[in-house]
Amino acid sequence: xxxxxxxxxxxxxxxxxxxxxxxxxxxxxxxxxxxxxxxxxxxxxxxxxxxxxxxxxxxxxxxxxxxxxxxxxxxxxxxxxxxxxxxxxxxxxxxxxxxxxxxxxxxxxxxxxxxxxxxxxxxxxxxxxxxxxxxxxxxxxx
Amino acid sequence: xxxxxxxxxxxxxxxxxxxxxxxxxxxxxxxxxxxxxxxxxxxxxxxxxxxxxxxxxxxxxxxxxxxxxxxxxxxxxx
Numbered sequence: 424x425x426x427x428x429x430x431x432x433x434x435x436x437x438x439x440x441x442x443x444x445x446x447x448x449x450x451x452x453x454x455x456x457x458x459x460x461x462x463x464x465x466x467x468x469x470x471x472x473x474x475x476x477x478x479x480x481x482x483x484x485x486x487x488x489x490x491x492x493x494x495x496x497x498x499x500x501x502x503x504x505x506x507x508x509x510x511x512x513x514x515x516x517x518x519x520x521x522x523x524x525x526x527x528x529x530x531x532x533x534x535x536x537x538x539x540x541x542x543x544x545x546x547x548x549x550x551x552x553x554x555x556x557x558x559x560x561x562x563x564x565x
Numbered sequence: 566x567x568x569x570x571x572x573x574x575x576x577x578x579x580x581x582x583x584x585x586x587x588x589x590x591x592x593x594x595x596x597x598x599x600x601x602x603x604x605x606x607x608x609x610x611x612x613x614x615x616x617x618x619x620x621x622x623x624x625x626x627x628x629x630x631x632x633x634x635x636x637x638x639x640x641x642x643x
Contacts, residue, residue, distance in 0.1 A: 459643045478642075479573055479635055482619040507642060519643050539643060547616070547635075548642035549574030561575040562641035 427487040428480060429506045432516035433458075441504060441522055451501050453528040455535040459519030461512050469554040473513045474562060479547040483507075490541045498534035500525045505538060507548060568628060570601060571635040579607045595625040597634065613638055 502524035550562030591597035
């Protein structure tokens with residue numbers, strides 16, 4: 424089973440490398456990429472400095488795998504990559520990287536949106552929002 | 566029988582433990598859930614879902630000694 428959980432922030436370099444790697448796959452005509460970034464929200468005058476992601480690892484990997492399979496069934500994709508951070512990700516850094524590739528744009532774009540929504544809804548990942556003063560609160564998806 | 570109970574995120578903060586072996590007489594999830602809530606009354610005011618053996622369960626399923634019961638707070642992925 425391909426692993427989707429990734430320790431720490433996803434670097435721009437990893438994304439660039441991933442794009443470069445697909446340049447040999449010349450049956451691809453369209454990519455879509457979604458990047459989730461940690462926001463420095465302000466709550467009661469305190470700023471979020473980072474999110475410490477934890478998860479139910481075995482279940483999260485299993486569900487991410489199911490989302491992959493469902494996506495391939497639903498959309499005519501050539502390639503699909505999903506990475507979600509665990510551990511500490513600072514504000515401004517990337518915590519989610521979804522990369523879909525297909526012959527034409529529509530499939531890549533529709534699949535990318537589908538995956539992001541499925542992840543938000545179904546994957547047991549928990550986010551501890553750490554404020555600059557080291558206090559914290561728990562993130563809840565809206 | 567002994568079952569394994571897991572707590573995550575803000576729930577683990579409340580129970581002050583992330584994994585627990587519990588000896589229980591409950592044969593079904595609802596009874597077992599009540600047992601856990603009585604053990605950690607603060608959980609009663611929190612929102613959570615339950616996964617049995619890594620699968621979200623909404624019905625009152627039977628439990629076995631191999632059941633791994635996870636209490637999951639609201640998801641925050643992405």
